[in-house]
Every structure is written in C-alpha cells, then in structure tokens.
Amino acid sequence: MRNLIIAIVVVCLGAIIYLVFNFFVFERQKPVFQSHSSLPTHWNLQDDLSLHFSDASGIRSYSVEVLLDSQILFSQNEVVLNKPKTFALSLPKPLTELKDGTTLLYKVCVNDWSNTNFFAGNTTCVDVSLVIDTSAPQIEILARSPKISRSGSAFVLFKVKDIALDSVTLSNGKNEFRAFKHTFKDITLAPDEAVYGAFIAWPLENVLFEGSIRAVDKAANKSQILLHFPKNLNVPIRKSNIRLKPEFLESKLRSLLDQISDVRYDEFADDRERFLFINEQARSKDSNQILEATTTTISNKSYISFGISPFAALKNAIIVGYFGDERSYYLDKNLVSVAYHMGLDLASVRNAPIFASNGGVVILRQYLGLHGNTAVIYHGFGLSSLYAHMSDSMLKVGDEVESGDIIGYTGSSGWAFGDHLHLEILVQGHAVSVQEWTNPKWVEDNINAVFEQAHRRLLERVSF
Ligand SMILES: [Zn+2]
CATH class of the missing domain: 2.60.40.1220 (Immunoglobulin-like)
Structure with missing residues (x-):
C-alpha cells in the first residue's frame, strides 16, 4: 500500500515536471x-x-x-x-x-x-x-537686435543647415526658448536649409544673461553657438509706496473675494490677511495660468511676417504705472507686501476701447483674480500680449484678431483702483519690459530692422 502511494506521488510529480518543462520548451x-x-x-x-x-x-x-x-x-x-x-x-x-x-x-x-x-x-x-547623418547642424546668424537690456527682449533670425533637424532652441543661460521656422516668401533656400527666428527674454529676476543657440538633429548631432549681445544691466527700477485706505480697501476686497475665493470675506482675520491673499495667492495663481497659456498653447503659426507695429493699445493714453515698478503696500504705516509690477498701466477715459496693434490669436480669455477680465493674444515667434482689468471683451479663445480690431474696453475689474488698462508683453511666458514694445524706435531697431537685414543677406546670397 505504502509503495503504491509513493508510486502515485512519483507519477504525479513526473507529470507536473513534464508539463512545466513542456510549457517552456515548446x-x-x-x-x-x-x-x-x-x-x-x-x-x-x-x-x-x-x-x-x-x-x-x-x-x-x-x-x-x-x-x-x-x-x-x-x-x-x-x-x-x-x-x-x-x-x-x-x-x-x-x-x-x-x-x-x-x-x-x-x-x-x-x-x-x-x-x-x-x-x-x-x-x-x-x-x-x-x-x-554624421554632420552636425550648421547655424549662421543672419541678423539680431543691437543689444539686450535686463528685463527686456531681443530678436534674432538665423539659418540652420541640416538634412533632418529635430529641435532648435535658444537659451539666456537660465531659461530656454523655442525657435520658430520662418519663410521669406520671395526667397527659396536649399532643401536642407531653413530660417528660424525667436524672441528671447532677459527676465528681471535673472542677474546674468548668456545667450546661445542650439540645434540638434534626428541623429543626435548637436551644435551650439553663442549669441553675443552688448548687455545693459542697469535698468531703472522705480520704487513706490502704496498706502491702502481702509474704507476703499473694504469695498474692493469684499467684491474681489466674492468672485475668486472659496473662503468668505468674514472668515479672514482682518484686512491684512485679505489683502495678502489677493496680492500673493491670487497673484501666483494668475501667473501660473498665464504661464500655462503662453507656453503650452503656442502654435507654429506666426502672425508676424516682416516686422511688427509698436503696441499702442489705447488712444490718447497716459502712463500711470511702469513695468518693473517695485510696489510696497502699507496698511496703517505697516508694510504688508511687496510686489513687482509686470506690465504697463495706461489710462484714458472710462470704458475706452482697447485696440490690437498686431494680428494674433486669442489664447486666454477669462476672469483672473488679480488681473480681472483678461485676454491674451499670441502673435508668433513666442510673443504674446496681455490685456487686464477690462470691463468687457467680445473675444473668445481661438478668435483671430487683426491689427486695428477692438480687443475689449478698459475697466477696473480685478485688483485695480481705477479705470485703466494693464498691458503685459510676454516672451514664452516671461513678462518683459513693455516700455520697449511701445517705443516705435525700439521696435524699428530691434525687430523690423532685423527682418530687413536678414532678408537682404539672404537675397545677396541667392543672387550669386
Ligand atoms: Zn498694472
């Protein structure tokens, strides 16, 4: 009996081993x-x-x-x-x-x-x-802005030669910028050549600027060249002290918190807490939404073909606040918060029409806590313009605008103490000095002349 059990066990084990073996072997x-x-x-x-x-x-x-x-x-x-x-x-x-x-x-x-x-x-x-593909891309600068200032922008057009390019980027030493393919309608290049262009920013928070262009092809061959700009490090920063008047503050905070916060007005300890919420939390939430719109939704389509017009959004406007102003806010003689003003404040009459100076497509259109009723328009080469505190706007995301179109009307929505337009210029998410983009001479020397110079250099080459 005992032997029989052993025999059965052996047979069963054998069967299992055979099946496992077969499973792998066959x-x-x-x-x-x-x-x-x-x-x-x-x-x-x-x-x-x-x-x-x-x-x-x-x-x-x-x-x-x-x-x-x-x-x-x-x-x-x-x-x-x-x-x-x-x-x-x-x-x-x-x-x-x-x-x-x-x-x-x-x-x-x-x-x-x-x-x-x-x-x-x-x-x-x-x-x-x-x-x-054993050759690295060849980069040749065709034309660039004459210089760059801290908090400002520059523009460069260059040619890249390679049989299969993968990416073309610019760097300021800290941040990366995508370059965009550009076609001059009257110039035909060799099939392995293309013109690229990009705006590059030197954000206010960066002390240094080290410009370079980098191209990588599909075979992972890399090239990098330096972008030498004369640099202007010393840009004036205006400091201003803003005293918040309690009665005025109360009405503004009450309506703002109702619109943007889940926390009710009465749940904050005092005006200081309410103000900090608006100036810091709402500010960073706005910034993130603007950053996302101006970096992730940008397309390859450009509305800039051979130069741009200076940004003149408001007729007969006076400047009531500059880009880069350092604003210190006081409540009862106590400093409560410091913030940099990242746009240009322009005022004329109430509900003044805001005009598009350059063509583009609407990439953000919504109510933001601090900026209020806001529209962002993308123009090309990574450049966007932002219009805040509007009383009204007919635009919606995806709408294309042409130079001269009405974007909306000035107002005091969001964190604004009077009817005005807050205009920002953004280069791939970085707010840059608006004073440059509203200055006709700067626009001519830094952008339009760069298009003309690059075009001329290519024409000379072709005629040989
Ligand atoms: Zn402003």
Missing part, C-alpha cells in the same frame, strides 16, 4: 520587440544603436542583414550565450564609408530557446531603416 511566444516608435530614424554612426528584445525561454541567436539599395552590404549570424531573457542587439556599423543621406535597411531576426517548430524556436524579425 512555448509558442515569439521574442517581444521594443516598440518601433521608440526607434531613431537617423544615425550618426558614433552613438551605439541597440534593438531590445525579451523572451521568457531566453534568446538563442540572432541574424542581421544590412542592405543598401536592395543589395546585401554585409550580414552577421551569432549564437547568444547564457540564454538571456532580455537582449540588446547592438547594430553593426558599416565598414565602408557612406555618404550622409544614405539609407541603410537593417533586417534583424532573433530566435528563442523554445523547441517548437521542430526545435527551430520562435522567431521575431524586424526591419529598421536608418538614414546616415
């Missing part, structure tokens, strides 16, 4: 290949390029055939040691020199340790096309 799962979308399309022949496979029974062998114009250039067959469950196949580099732009076809097959298919195993084959 499994029909093909080696899994990484997704095709993660593969590069170009190769600089410097970096190691690997294809990744995985298989539960282990990788047994692989074969690689390299074809050029349907002719086999060379082939390789190897057995893989140690039955790895994951395997990175390093693509063999061609031994002969090939011209940039040549397309190689890699036909790769990998098979596993399964005994299925009469012991041949499961096989996965993939075809990978790679364009040889």
Whole structure:
C-alpha cells in the first residue's frame, strides 16, 4: 500500500515536471520587440544603436542583414550565450564609408530557446531603416537686435543647415526658448536649409544673461553657438509706496473675494490677511495660468511676417504705472507686501476701447483674480500680449484678431483702483519690459530692422 502511494506521488510529480518543462520548451511566444516608435530614424554612426528584445525561454541567436539599395552590404549570424531573457542587439556599423543621406535597411531576426517548430524556436524579425547623418547642424546668424537690456527682449533670425533637424532652441543661460521656422516668401533656400527666428527674454529676476543657440538633429548631432549681445544691466527700477485706505480697501476686497475665493470675506482675520491673499495667492495663481497659456498653447503659426507695429493699445493714453515698478503696500504705516509690477498701466477715459496693434490669436480669455477680465493674444515667434482689468471683451479663445480690431474696453475689474488698462508683453511666458514694445524706435531697431537685414543677406546670397 505504502509503495503504491509513493508510486502515485512519483507519477504525479513526473507529470507536473513534464508539463512545466513542456510549457517552456515548446512555448509558442515569439521574442517581444521594443516598440518601433521608440526607434531613431537617423544615425550618426558614433552613438551605439541597440534593438531590445525579451523572451521568457531566453534568446538563442540572432541574424542581421544590412542592405543598401536592395543589395546585401554585409550580414552577421551569432549564437547568444547564457540564454538571456532580455537582449540588446547592438547594430553593426558599416565598414565602408557612406555618404550622409544614405539609407541603410537593417533586417534583424532573433530566435528563442523554445523547441517548437521542430526545435527551430520562435522567431521575431524586424526591419529598421536608418538614414546616415554624421554632420552636425550648421547655424549662421543672419541678423539680431543691437543689444539686450535686463528685463527686456531681443530678436534674432538665423539659418540652420541640416538634412533632418529635430529641435532648435535658444537659451539666456537660465531659461530656454523655442525657435520658430520662418519663410521669406520671395526667397527659396536649399532643401536642407531653413530660417528660424525667436524672441528671447532677459527676465528681471535673472542677474546674468548668456545667450546661445542650439540645434540638434534626428541623429543626435548637436551644435551650439553663442549669441553675443552688448548687455545693459542697469535698468531703472522705480520704487513706490502704496498706502491702502481702509474704507476703499473694504469695498474692493469684499467684491474681489466674492468672485475668486472659496473662503468668505468674514472668515479672514482682518484686512491684512485679505489683502495678502489677493496680492500673493491670487497673484501666483494668475501667473501660473498665464504661464500655462503662453507656453503650452503656442502654435507654429506666426502672425508676424516682416516686422511688427509698436503696441499702442489705447488712444490718447497716459502712463500711470511702469513695468518693473517695485510696489510696497502699507496698511496703517505697516508694510504688508511687496510686489513687482509686470506690465504697463495706461489710462484714458472710462470704458475706452482697447485696440490690437498686431494680428494674433486669442489664447486666454477669462476672469483672473488679480488681473480681472483678461485676454491674451499670441502673435508668433513666442510673443504674446496681455490685456487686464477690462470691463468687457467680445473675444473668445481661438478668435483671430487683426491689427486695428477692438480687443475689449478698459475697466477696473480685478485688483485695480481705477479705470485703466494693464498691458503685459510676454516672451514664452516671461513678462518683459513693455516700455520697449511701445517705443516705435525700439521696435524699428530691434525687430523690423532685423527682418530687413536678414532678408537682404539672404537675397545677396541667392543672387550669386
Ligand atoms: Zn498694472
């Protein structure tokens, strides 16, 4: 009896071992290949390029055939040691020199340790096309602004030559800026050349400015050149003290908190708390929404073709507040908060019409806590303009505006103590000195002359 039980146990164990063994040895799962979308399309022949496979029974062998114009250039067959469950196949580099732009076809097959298919195993084959690109992009500056000031902007147009560009960016040493492709209608460039342009900012909070342009192609070849601007570090910052009058403050805080806060007016301890909420929390919430609109929703479409007009949003306006003003707020002789004013305040009459000086598309249109009724228009090359404290606006997100169109009407919505327009200019999310963009001479020298100079340089080149 005892022997019979042992025999049954042995048979059962044998059956289990046999089934488990068969499961792996005759499994029909093909080696899994990484997704095709993660593969590069170009190769600089410097970096190691690997294809990744995985298989539960282990990788047994692989074969690689390299074809050029349907002719086999060379082939390789190897057995893989140690039955790895994951395997990175390093693509063999061609031994002969090939011209940039040549397309190689890699036909790769990998098979596993399964005994299925009469012991041949499961096989996965993939075809990978790679364009040889060993040259780094060539960057040539065509024209740029004559100088840059702290808190200000500059503009640059440049040419990039490469068979397959991936990204073109500018840096000020701290922040990155996307560059945008630009076409001069009357100029035809070589197929591997393109003109790019970008506004670049030197934000007030950055002490240093180190400009550069960087281009990376699809084969990961990189180029970087310095953008030398004469720099003007000393920009005047006006300091102003604002005394908050209690009776005035109360009415403004009451209506503002009703509109923007979940916390009721009476739930704050005093006016100081209410004011801090508006000036700090609501300010940073506004900034985040503006930053998101002016950095994530920008498109490649440009409404600037050959220069812009100075921003003159309000007719017969007087300036009541400058960009960069350092404003200290006092309540009963006590300093409660300090903030930098990131726009230009313009006033004329109540409900004055606000005009678009340049074409663009509306990328933000909503009520913000501090800015009140706000519209942001995107113009191109990363440039946006913002109009705040409006009493009314007919625009909605996605609307296209042309120079001369009415954006809305001035008012005192949000944190405003009188009917005025708060105008901001933003370069890829960074608020910059508005005084520059409203100054006709600055606009002419820094933007329109740059377009003309770049255009002239390209024309001279073409005529040769
Ligand atoms: Zn303002």
